[in-house]
């Protein structure tokens with residue numbers, strides 16, 4: 001891949017990474033023991049908490065946990081793609097080693113397989 005194209009996808013990936021980090025930052029915090037792990041945090045609470053609200057907050061925390069997981073995976077995939085750019089091996093299918101279709105990368109710049117091997121793409 002040409003350097004111009006690498007720069008183009010690097011910018012796309014960095015923009016998506018920033019957006020994801022912002023989204024995660026609103027509902028989760030980085031695990032102090034593992035910088036790649038995000039933990040959902042409960043919404044800000046005030047001093048007066050009633051029994052019903054505790055239940056609501058727990059439910060909300062569960063919702064947040066369900067949201068954090070996929071965002072975290074997406075962020076991990078983007079980080080991996082950025083590493084591949086800096087190692088100059090970005091844009092190749094991890095199954096057949098052939099270049100990934102340009103239009104596939106446009107849709108998903110963190111893609112790690114060509115269209116033919118779409119189903120073998122690892123979730124992480």
Ligand SMILES: [Zn+2]
Pocket residue numbers: 093094095096097098113114115116117
């Ligand atoms: Zn392939």
